Amino acid sequence: GDSVTQMEGPVTLSEEAFLTINCTYTATGYPSLFWYVQYPGEGLQLLLKATKADDKGSNKGFEATYRKETTSFHLEKGSVQVSDSAVYFCALRNAGGTSYGKLTFGQGTILTVHP
Amino acid sequence: DSGVTQTPKHLITATGQRVTLRCSPRSGDLSVYWYQQSLDQGLQFLIQYYNGEERAKGNILERFSAQQFPDLHSELNLSSLELGDSALYFCASSVDQGRRDTQYFGPGTRLTVL
Numbered sequence: 001g002d003s004v005t006q007m008e009g010p011v012t013l014s015e016e017a018f019l020t021i022n023c024t025y026t027a028t029g030y031p032s033l034f035w036y037v038q039y040p041g042e043g044l045q046l047l048l049k050a051t052k053a054d055d056k057g058s059n060k061g062f063e064a065t066y067r068k069e070t071t072s073f074h075l076e077k078g079s080v081q082v083s084d085s086a087v088y089f090c091a092l093r094n095a096g097g098t099s100y101g102k103l104t105f106g107q108g109t110i111l112t113v114h115p
Numbered sequence: 116d117s118g119v120t121q122t123p124k125h126l127i128t129a130t131g132q133r134v135t136l137r138c139s140p141r142s143g144d145l146s147v148y149w150y151q152q153s154l155d156q157g158l159q160f161l162i163q164y165y166n167g168e169e170r171a172k173g174n175i176l177e178r179f180s181a182q183q184f185p186d187l188h189s190e191l192n193l194s195s196l197e198l199g200d201s202a203l204y205f206c207a208s209s210v211d212q213g214r215r216d217t218q219y220f221g222p223g224t225r226l227t228v229l
Contacts, residue, residue, distance in 0.1 A: 032215050043117065043205060044220040051215045089158065093218075101209070102148065102171055103218060105158040 002027040006106035019077040023090035031092040033073040119221035133194040140208030147189040153202040
């Protein structure tokens, strides 16, 4: 079945540092890929998405490129802020069969940014 | 604010009891999904409804059931509760059910079983 693997956390950075959170996936067909963010005590918010190979999703300074050849969707940000401290989830969504649109999530990566 | 509402925000109950979690999707969204978030299992898909019909089932226990009503709101019923059912339960909605469609999540219901 489909699966998503994220880099082990937690990740601790200083403000203005460069961020990379690795995400790789296993799936049949051509899934869409997503990054969601969960701030403390809140639900999941969509951060960015990509629906086909070589697409780049971007939002709020975050970027991720859908790499089919390496089955990856790594999240990057050039300069993190304290307000970026949250849990980040990589997810994929396939279609057809019994998957029918459900999201398959990675285990989440806790990011803490210090001033 | 995603536009998806969930009630109640918190629920504390005892083992063996039954509870109902409610979700109202975003206006215009036909598809509703339920997910469970726990420390040991992470985020797991439970069940999906589309325009009132069940479309997909994930790791949902037989003690759990759900339905989507004509006004498109959904309820997740959890019965014979066990300590291990303590978790955060999220509802999400989307316009359709295609792979490109974005799911928008509610704030969740935190269930504590004592």
